[in-house]
Amino acid sequence: MGEILTAIGLVRSYDSDGTAYPALRGVELSIQEGEFVAVMGASGCGKSTLLHLVGGIDRPDAGEIRLRGTRVDTLTEGQAAVMRRTDVGYVFQFFNLIGNLTVADNVELPALMAGFSASDARKRRIELLEELGIAEHADKVPGKLSGGQQQRVAIARALIHGPAVLLADEPTGNLDSVASQEVVDLLKRYHNAGQTILMVTHDARVSSAADRVLQMRDGQIVRETYLDKQRDARSLVSNLVQLEV
Numbered sequence: 001m002g003e004i005l006t007a008i009g010l011v012r013s014y015d016s017d018g019t020a021y022p023a024l025r026g027v028e029l030s031i032q033e034g035e036f037v038a039v040m041g042a043s044g045c046g047k048s049t050l051l052h053l054v055g056g057i058d059r060p061d062a063g064e065i066r067l068r069g070t071r072v073d074t075l076t077e078g079q080a081a082v083m084r085r086t087d088v089g090y091v092f093q094f095f096n097l098i099g100n101l102t103v104a105d106n107v108e109l110p111a112l113m114a115g116f117s118a119s120d121a122r123k124r125r126i127e128l129l130e131e132l133g134i135a136e137h138a139d140k141v142p143g144k145l146s147g148g149q150q151q152r153v154a155i156a157r158a159l160i161h162g163p164a165v166l167l168a169d170e171p172t173g174n175l176d177s178v179a180s181q182e183v184v185d186l187l188k189r190y191h192n193a194g195q196t197i198l199m200v201t202h203d204a205r206v207s208s209a210a211d212r213v214l215q216m217r218d219g220q221i222v223r224e225t226y227l228d229k230q231r232d233a234r235s236l237v238s239n240l241v242q243l244e245v
């Protein structure tokens, strides 16, 4: 297992009323292949900005990002689009499914865009929906499903093309506690099968699924905690709650 994702000195500022407001002020990141890393921190501290840069949705003003050794921050717009389709899976707080496509089509679409044949996309979609317990909903539109079910569809969509890294931005932020736990358990299951995951959350219970928790404050990573999975889960959570802001 080697390093799969690296960021060095990431800076990203947004213009607000003519003044540059720094959302990221020099973020360093090093994620090993197969690792599950959670990023915690108060609203506005730069968590989503960090994921956008890593996922090739946005560019840093300064710094470098490497995914599987390839510079992401210097890609052309077209190259970044290819990288997003092939190497990255993205799960969002509000699911972001296409409302007028069936669940099956929502999940198959990124596989087709990544170059899978129609029959391979269909086969993998059927497997994933089975694994995620939503096979019976394949022919429905997402709006007919509960939030937890929609997020499972979004996880299937994010994983179907076998991304190097799964990026999840507050994946449980719009779910009740039961559905949240189900989503966390599913992420853990894919992590145990080898999937590298970088997840943003403000919920200590959710972050306790990770191997390592990074605490962000004002555009910087200010603390790193490795979680000992042998320890009692309750003490783990109470330890993490102290990190919540």
Ligand SMILES: Nc1ncnc2c1ncn2[C@@H]1O[C@H](COP(=O)(O)OP(=O)(O)O)[C@@H](O)[C@H]1O
Binding pocket: 014, 015, 022, 023, 041, 042, 043, 044, 045, 046, 047, 048, 049, 050
């Ligand atoms: N597109 C944008 N334009 C201007 N300011 C932005 C934009 N996106 C984020 N910001 C600002 O950058 C800071 C970090 O935002 P964000 O990364 O979304 O934080 P988080 O995900 O931790 O809540 C916030 O102050 C936010 O208002």
Ligand SMILES: [Mg+2]
Binding pocket: 047, 048, 049, 169
């Ligand atoms: Mg955010």
